[in-house]
Amino acid sequence: MEGLWSIEQVKVGEEIMTPVAKWFQLSPDSSYTSGNGWLQNDAGTWQLSKDQLSLNSIYQPKDPFGSFEVV
Numbered sequence: 001m002e003g004l005w006s007i008e009q010v011k012v013g014e015e016i017m018t019p020v021a022k023w024f025q026l027s028p029d030s031s032y033t034s035g036n037g038w039l040q041n042d043a044g045t046w047q048l049s050k051d052q053l054s055l056n057s058i059y060q061p062k063d064p065f066g067s068f069e070v071v
Helices: none
Strands: 003-006 022-026 031-036 039-049 052-057
Touching: none
Parallel strands: none
Antiparallel strands: 003 022, 022 031, 031 039, 039 052
16 A cells, blocks of 8 residues: 555545545555645554555544545
């Protein structure tokens, strides 16, 4: 999973809420940075289990929607 990833679609329930130019840089040491376009707006650690990507931000509160489903 390490590398630079672009987010193509974010779906919450039946609503599609995809941020413009959203990206994640997942590093081999389980750290990440993320942002929109040229702006970095988050960092922390990541964990992958089966098809779920969990991000633990050092700047943001825990996401009430939980992990991302990876497809």
